[in-house]
Amino acid sequence: MAFIRLSRARIAFLHDLIMTGVAFVASLYLRMGDSFFDLPRESIAIWTTIFVSVAAAVFASMRLYRGVWRYASLDDTIAIAKAVGLASLVYLPLVFFLTRLDQLPRSHIVINAFVLMALLSGPRILYRVLKDRSVEAVLALDGYRRVPVLLVGASDAAELFIQATRQRPAAGYRVVGILDEKGTRVDRAIRGVRVLGTLDQAREVIDRLSRDGMAPRRLILAGDGIDGAQVRQLLELAEASGMSLARLPNLTDFKSELGDEIAMRPIAIEDLLGRPQTVLDRVGMRALIAGRRIMVTGAGGTIGSELARQIADFAPSHLTLLDYGEFNLYTIDLEIGERQPNLPRSVVLCDVRDKDRLARAVAAQTPQLIFHAAALKHVPMVEAHPVEGVLTNVMGTRNLADACRATGVEAMVLISTDKAVNPTNVMGATKRVAEAYCQALDLSAQGRGARFVTVRFGNVLGSTGSVVPLFQRQIASRGPVTVTHPDVTRYFMTTREAVELVLQATVLGTRSGAESGKIFVLDMGEPVRIADLAKQMIRLSGLQPGTDIEIRYTGLRPGEKLHEELFHAAEHAVPTELGGIFLAAPRAADVAILARALDELGEAASAGHAERAVAVLARLVPEARLDGAAARPAAAR
Numbered sequence: 001m002a003f004i005r006l007s008r009a010r011i012a013f014l015h016d017l018i019m020t021g022v023a024f025v026a027s028l029y030l031r032m033g034d035s036f037f038d039l040p041r042e043s044i045a046i047w048t049t050i051f052v053s054v055a056a057a058v059f060a061s062m063r064l065y066r067g068v069w070r071y072a073s074l075d076d077t078i079a080i081a082k083a084v085g086l087a088s089l090v091y092l093p094l095v096f097f098l099t100r101l102d103q104l105p106r107s108h109i110v111i112n113a114f115v116l117m118a119l120l121s122g123p124r125i126l127y128r129v130l131k132d133r134s135v136e137a138v139l140a141l142d143g144y145r146r147v148p149v150l151l152v153g154a155s156d157a158a159e160l161f162i163q164a165t166r167q168r169p170a171a172g173y174r175v176v177g178i179l180d181e182k183g184t185r186v187d188r189a190i191r192g193v194r195v196l197g198t199l200d201q202a203r204e205v206i207d208r209l210s211r212d213g214m215a216p217r218r219l220i221l222a223g224d225g226i227d228g229a230q231v232r233q234l235l236e237l238a239e240a241s242g243m244s245l246a247r248l249p250n251l252t253d254f255k256s257e258l259g260d261e262i263a264m265r266p267i268a269i270e271d272l273l274g275r276p277q278t279v280l281d282r283v284g285m286r287a288l289i290a291g292r293r294i295m296v297t298g299a300g301g302t303i304g305s306e307l308a309r310q311i312a313d314f315a316p317s318h319l320t321l322l323d324y325g326e327f328n329l330y331t332i333d334l335e336i337g338e339r340q341p342n343l344p345r346s347v348v349l350c351d352v353r354d355k356d357r358l359a360r361a362v363a364a365q366t367p368q369l370i371f372h373a374a375a376l377k378h379v380p381m382v383e384a385h386p387v388e389g390v391l392t393n394v395m396g397t398r399n400l401a402d403a404c405r406a407t408g409v410e411a412m413v414l415i416s417t418d419k420a421v422n423p424t425n426v427m428g429a430t431k432r433v434a435e436a437y438c439q440a441l442d443l444s445a446q447g448r449g450a451r452f453v454t455v456r457f458g459n460v461l462g463s464t465g466s467v468v469p470l471f472q473r474q475i476a477s478r479g480p481v482t483v484t485h486p487d488v489t490r491y492f493m494t495t496r497e498a499v500e501l502v503l504q505a506t507v508l509g510t511r512s513g514a515e516s517g518k519i520f521v522l523d524m525g526e527p528v529r530i531a532d533l534a535k536q537m538i539r540l541s542g543l544q545p546g547t548d549i550e551i552r553y554t555g556l557r558p559g560e561k562l563h564e565e566l567f568h569a570a571e572h573a574v575p576t577e578l579g580g581i582f583l584a585a586p587r588a589a590d591v592a593i594l595a596r597a598l599d600e601l602g603e604a605a606s607a608g609h610a611e612r613a614v615a616v617l618a619r620l621v622p623e624a625r626l627d628g629a630a631a632r633p634a635a636a637r
Contacts, residue, residue, distance in 0.1 A: 199230055372397060
């Protein structure tokens with residue numbers, strides 16, 4: 001890439017030297033008219049060669065080739081005018097000393113300066129106008145000097161921001177440099193602002209600017225290709241340097257004429273955890289949903305509501321929203337109605353534990369595809385009430401799966417969790433049993449009847465009961481921020497990304513029978529230390545962890561692990577055709593044998609026998625470690 005960058009600069013330099021020679025000869029003809037042809041060719045060649053040589057030295061010394069033609073502006077034109085003027089001033093005494101200006105009109109120097117400026121700046125401006133199809137961006141001038149900021153990302157957004165800060169009196173920012181996240185434009189310039197280094201050189205760049213009296217007071221992210229690890233590094237660097245970290249507003253905001261002020265967006269927790277976006281088969285996802293009858297259980301929850309939003313955007317023929325929480329169901333129904341007012345939809349207030357009611361609902365709505373997101377997910381809560389976890393997570397899933405088989409549903413998608421792997425809590429064990437039942441049904445179908453697709457992933461940001469909203473409330477009240485253990489880690493993914501991958505996994509799972517009985521596991525990236533997450537969220541609030549807000553360690557809660565897992569030791573991660581999704585093949589049970597065990601589990605749970613229910617769970621999930629679970633429920637019964 002360095003070679004390409006160097007080649008482009010050399011091409012621009014060669015262009016300018018050719019234009020310099022052309023301008024010199026053309027301006028001489030403009031001055032002398034037909035008398036030009038009476039001049040000795042040797043003299044014209046000498047005069048032209050001297051001027052081109054002088055111009056080459058001046059242009060190189062003034063670093064005209066750090067500018068990017070894509071972002072040519074009035075600033076670049078001013079720089080060219082200065083270079084042409086200096087070249088003319090140097091050339092005049094030099095050629096006078098060598099030739100005494102015999103036969104060369106002195107006014108030619110002035111004419112040549114204007115012609116040369118036109119030939120140098122004209123192609124740059126024309127290139128920019130052709131790219132932008134507008135002359136507005138070319139005319140901006142840096143007339144204001146404000147709060148110094150360092151941009152991260154040599155992008156279109158960076159160029160628009162620089163332009164906006166120069167055009168708006170109240171913008172409040174002055175860009176003193178740019179860091180290039182790709183490293184392809186280092187030592188060049190955008191609208192006269194130099195690209196000073198890469199992200200890895202951020203510390204050196206800040207120190208250099210500070211020594212030159214231009215210390216930045218804010219780091220501003222201007223690129224979309226900056227991953228979560230880089231954002232975390234920049235946050236730490238900003239804190240160590242006494243700066244704040246922010247992100248540019250949307251590109252359209254720069255073109256808004258509503259006011260002069262440019263409001264930065266705060267860095268969100270998603271920025272800290274983000275990773276490259278998986279390329280999705282949106283055509284396949286639309287084909288999966290469009291024109292079909294879809295049902296979402298748990299539609300008022302975090303995952304269920306996002307499923308409803310994304311499914312609604314793919315134009316199903318009918319969408320059924322099912323939940324047992326009245327307010328949550330009302331809220332998502334209202335939102336979908338506003339989002340897609342012409343989408344036919346139904347609202348079903350129903351508990352998945354109620355087998356008969358659920359079967360009637362499925363039969364009445366006749367969905368072709370069901371996404372089952374209804375579950376109890378809060379580990380300590382289910383640990384204290386194991387019977388409730390069994391009735392909802394296991395028996396509710398069985399009720400829905402049986403209804404799917406009875407009513408001709410084409411496919412059911414079970415939303416599972418990483419806590420189902422080597423579970424140390426009742427919630428994880430119940431989800432593993434739900435996985436096993438859907439696996440067994442999928443294998444028993446063998447291409448006949450409903451397909452059962454299971455998708456497993458870790459935590460989603462901002463979900464009900466997760467640490468992120470808890471930390472936000474604790475920070476807002478000035479702490480303390482409570483973390484269970486200094487070393488505890490969890491996998492995180494944004495809700496939108498998780499649901500997109502669920503839909504994509506459903507496309508893969510229903511396309512053929514090759515994945516029967518297997519579990520789709522979403523690529524969650526690297527696990528995040530919760531203590532580090534707490535510190536970063538405190539810093540994002542402009543506060544210092546340990547100084548402004550205390551971090552207090554409270555100890556692991558009942559059933560919690562230090563580290564979650566996505567795969568059992570016997571499960572091998574098999575890549576799919578999509579980078580963000582893997583396949584796991586855990587042991588499968590015979591559906592008839594498993595059904596008898598679930599009968600026993602259901603009887604124990606329905607009778608309120610928590611210890612017996614936990615014992616059956618432990619037998620069904622031999623890798624589970626539920627030693628303390630049977631003793632805990634007594635106080636909660």
